[in-house]
Amino acid sequence: MTRTARCAAALTSAALLLTAAACADGTTPAADSGGAVDQSAPVTITIGDRPTPDKPNDIAAFDRNVKKFMTENPNITVKSTETKWDAQTFQAQVAGGSLPTVMNISFTEPANMIPNKQLPDITDELKLVDLTKDLNPQTLKIVQDDAGRIYGVPIDVFSVGLAYNRALFTQAGLDPDKPPANWDEVRQYAKQITEKTGKAGYAQLTKDNTGGWMLTTMTYSLGGTVQSQDGKKSTFNDAPTKKALQLLKDMRWTDNAMGSNFLYNQEEIRQDFAAGKIGMVLQAPDAYDMAVKNFGMKPADYGHGALPQDGGPHGTLTGGSLKMINPKASKNEIVAALKWIKSQDFDKYTNEQLAVQNAKETIADKGFVGRPGITPLSQATYDQYNKWREPYSNVPVKQFQGYIDSTTSLKLLPEPSNKGQEVYALLDPVVQQVLTKKDADIDKLLTDAASKIDARLAR
Amino acid sequence: MALSIRNDAQSRRGLLTWYRSGGLSAIFFALPLVLIFLYFSWGPIVRGLVLSFQKNNLVTTPEWVGWSNFSYVLADPQLPQATLNTLYFAVLALIFGFPVPLFLAVFISELRTTGWLYNVLSYLPAVVPPVAAILLWKFFYDPSGTGVFNTILGWFGIDPLSWLNSPNLAMPAIVLEATWAGAGATAIIYLAALTGVRTELYEAAELDGAGIWSRVWHVTLPQIRGIILIMMLLQLIGTFQVFTEPFLFTGGGPDNATTTILLLIYRYAFINGDFGAATALSVLLAGVLCVLSVVYHFLTRRWSTT
Numbered sequence: 203m204t205r206t207a208r209c210a211a212a213l214t215s216a217a218l219l220l221t222a223a224a225c226a227d228g229t230t231p232a233a234d235s236g237g238a239v240d241q242s243a244p245v246t247i248t249i250g251d252r253p254t255p256d257k258p259n260d261i262a263a264f265d266r267n268v269k270k271f272m273t274e275n276p277n278i279t280v281k282s283t284e285t286k287w288d289a290q291t292f293q294a295q296v297a298g299g300s301l302p303t304v305m306n307i308s309f310t311e312p313a314n315m316i317p318n319k320q321l322p323d324i325t326d327e328l329k330l331v332d333l334t335k336d337l338n339p340q341t342l343k344i345v346q347d348d349a350g351r352i353y354g355v356p357i358d359v360f361s362v363g364l365a366y367n368r369a370l371f372t373q374a375g376l377d378p379d380k381p382p383a384n385w386d387e388v389r390q391y392a393k394q395i396t397e398k399t400g401k402a403g404y405a406q407l408t409k410d411n412t413g414g415w416m417l418t419t420m421t422y423s424l425g426g427t428v429q430s431q432d433g434k435k436s437t438f439n440d441a442p443t444k445k446a447l448q449l450l451k452d453m454r455w456t457d458n459a460m461g462s463n464f465l466y467n468q469e470e471i472r473q474d475f476a477a478g479k480i481g482m483v484l485q486a487p488d489a490y491d492m493a494v495k496n497f498g499m500k501p502a503d504y505g506h507g508a509l510p511q512d513g514g515p516h517g518t519l520t521g522g523s524l525k526m527i528n529p530k531a532s533k534n535e536i537v538a539a540l541k542w543i544k545s546q547d548f549d550k551y552t553n554e555q556l557a558v559q560n561a562k563e564t565i566a567d568k569g570f571v572g573r574p575g576i577t578p579l580s581q582a583t584y585d586q587y588n589k590w591r592e593p594y595s596n597v598p599v600k601q602f603q604g605y606i607d608s609t610t611s612l613k614l615l616p617e618p619s620n621k622g623q624e625v626y627a628l629l630d631p632v633v634q635q636v637l638t639k640k641d642a643d644i645d646k647l648l649t650d651a652a653s654k655i656d657a658r659l660a661r
Numbered sequence: 662m663a664l665s666i667r668n669d670a671q672s673r674r675g676l677l678t679w680y681r682s683g684g685l686s687a688i689f690f691a692l693p694l695v696l697i698f699l700y701f702s703w704g705p706i707v708r709g710l711v712l713s714f715q716k717n718n719l720v721t722t723p724e725w726v727g728w729s730n731f732s733y734v735l736a737d738p739q740l741p742q743a744t745l746n747t748l749y750f751a752v753l754a755l756i757f758g759f760p761v762p763l764f765l766a767v768f769i770s771e772l773r774t775t776g777w778l779y780n781v782l783s784y785l786p787a788v789v790p791p792v793a794a795i796l797l798w799k800f801f802y803d804p805s806g807t808g809v810f811n812t813i814l815g816w817f818g819i820d821p822l823s824w825l826n827s828p829n830l831a832m833p834a835i836v837l838e839a840t841w842a843g844a845g846a847t848a849i850i851y852l853a854a855l856t857g858v859r860t861e862l863y864e865a866a867e868l869d870g871a872g873i874w875s876r877v878w879h880v881t882l883p884q885i886r887g888i889i890l891i892m893m894l895l896q897l898i899g900t901f902q903v904f905t906e907p908f909l910f911t912g913g914g915p916d917n918a919t920t921t922i923l924l925l926i927y928r929y930a931f932i933n934g935d936f937g938a939a940t941a942l943s944v945l946l947a948g949v950l951c952v953l954s955v956v957y958h959f960l961t962r963r964w965s966t967t
Contacts, residue, residue, distance in 0.1 A: 409912035411932070462804035464826045465914055479805075624933050635916035638828055654738060658933070661733070 250305030252282040304539045313619035321353040331540045357547045359522035359576035360486040363605040369503040374398040381507025392459040395481035402461025405480040410467040413633040414626030419519040420446035433620025439652040464637040508608030517613030551587040561594040573597045713940040730941035747921045751900040758840035766851030784845040795909045798838045828918035854888040
């Protein structure tokens with residue numbers, strides 16, 4: 203290398219380092235973080251998740267909302283983009299600094315983003331716009347650090363329960379208003395359904411990472427965990443997961459109550475469930491939408507109970523989405539963004555007229571009003587909101603009673619925080635082997651899986 | 662000395678003629694194409710090679726890690742099974758999948774009048790988009806007694822098979838679909854080769870009293886053996902890269918019975934976000950395929966027509 207070349211190389215690498223440093227710096231809250239908030243100063247924010255052109259009705263509603271919001275808040279200018287959360291590209295967007303001021307992301311993100319300082323602390327601003335008091339303290343934990351500071355706003359929450367076919371229950375001589383409450387009952391019901399109707403009494407998700415996902419759910423319901431608190435080690439190689447797998451093995455091989463398909467992903471299992479081939483399956487209640495709207499299930503046949511427990515109420519797996527705010531946003535932008543979030547995702551809960559209008563629009567778009575879920579707000583607010591919308595409800599809410607009761611009684615347990623999807627992927631074959639190989643050795647399967655997963659968690 | 666002067670003058674004159682006859686514009690004409698080809702065709706290959714020596718999640722600054730990606734993927738307990746599965750697929754495809762299009766092509770070429778109809782029928786599966794075809798076959802493979810194939814088996818008093826749900830049957834089932842999907846397109850290539858076989862040879866064979874089988878054996882096959890050898894190599898390379906079928910049919914299951922090397926690469930990259938490991942395994946696979954091609958070339962040189 204000549205001297206000039208060496209010089210140039212040194213300069214280039216110095217420039218690169220500087221750029222890298224600048225990038226790293228950009229992810230911490232911006233310069234005016236100490237300054238006071240001026241709620242009337244002109245501010246511009248960018249909103250992600252604008253509906254795509256194939257949904258003209260949604261775009262019209264979105265534009266209407268933006269216009270209304272800007273009239274009510276004349277100092278705030280709202281721009282929008284179609285940027286939306288995608289596990290494959292999200293980290294690149296964060297690194298590239300191309301995020302809008304506000305967008306939806308999954309519950310799986312904050313656990314890694316908060317310690318990386320990729321989310322701004324919005325605790326004080328939340329108080330300014332009067333949102334904190336309404337938020338559900340259980341779900342709020344997902345966006346809080348150890349000190350209780352808040353880094354995002356949960357807007358949509360699901361938890362897993364047990365979807366069941368009421369018609370098959372009736373045919374099998376079971377009471378469709380009484381879904382099984384514990385795993386022993388699940389097994390017994392499944393057997394009875396298969397004996398009386400010839401259909402699969404119970405079916406399990408097994409592929410495309412859903413096998414591991416649902417094994418985790420079952421483990422939670424039996425009082426176990428899948429990963430240590432710090433995410434560095436697997437913890438499933440103990441009694442609860444073994445019990446879950448033994449239960450599946452018994453239902454499959456002893457009772458022969460699980461039908462003949464053991465390769466199911468989310469869509470495939472919902473399809474067979476809607477077609478009346480499955481008696482019971484673990485699902486979040488949004489399964490109703492797809493089963494009824496896409497696969498033509500009769501609403502009267504759909505039932506949704508709590509996640510069955512064993513040895514005490516342990517809890518249920520939960521997920522959902524939250525609104526994140528760009529870590530580079532200034533204080534004024536954060537307040538403007540929270541005002542937008544409040545008007546879009548929360549005002550409908552506290553304003554009767556908005557709640558009703560929202561319900562009517564949903565029905566016009568062939569959507570569902572009144573399908574139970576978990577509230578991102580306090581229970582009282584959520585109950586009030588549901589009451590306003592009750593006259594427009596087009597979902598048989600009574601058939602979700604078991605699930606509804608569980609939303610307040612069961613603890614919400616988040617998914618594994620470190621490499622959750624990888625862990626799920628490596629647990630898929632474990633569940634598959636138990637269901638397709640009669641002599642599967644559960645202890646050995648779990649020991650093998652644990653050693654594989656621990657190697658991945660350490661990498 | 663004299664010789665070299667003459668050579669010099671000759672080459673200078675050659676350069677001049679080349680320039681005068683528009684050689685430079687030819688280069689300008691070809692250059693963008695060559696550059697585009699280099700960038701888009703070879704760029705990713707080189708980049709992949711670089712990536713295989715890095716710890717890189719495409720977000721943070723890449724970090725050079727030497728051979729550690731390679732040792733990581735080679736030590737992965739899933740690799741032996743994925744390799745065996747891939748080899749198993751290749752062998753099954755060779756035994757069952759390879760003769761089918763050849764047979765189809767010979768059969769169609771023997772039909773003088775309605776050949777076009779069979780031609781269309783055999784090529785049709787190649788027109789169906791692979792994803793649609795696989796979804797359709799999934800329906801055929803329904804493991805319950807009411808599934809299409811199981812209903813047919815039922816007519817003969819055979820118990821329903823669990824097809825994709827059985828670790829033993831899943832791979833053969835996938836090969837069956839892949840053969841169905843690929844046979845038509847390959848048969849077309851054989852048909853094209855068959856039209857190049859001189860008809861005198863058949864006439865001579867017929868005069869010698871050769872029947873149809875003996876004509877196929879002694880005339881057709883030897884005449885198109887060059888194409889057969891090439892197709893076999895292409896199929897080998899293709900089967901080592903099987904992805905779509907196991908991905909959509911079984912997701913690699915049940916119990917990893919259909920996890921192929923490419924599926925493993927996909928998981929490294931898109932589930933684990935570990936692009937270093939994914940490219941390292943890809944590079945290894947590419948290396949093995951190169952060696953395989955060379956060995957194949959030398960093994961079959963004796964039979965090759967060229």
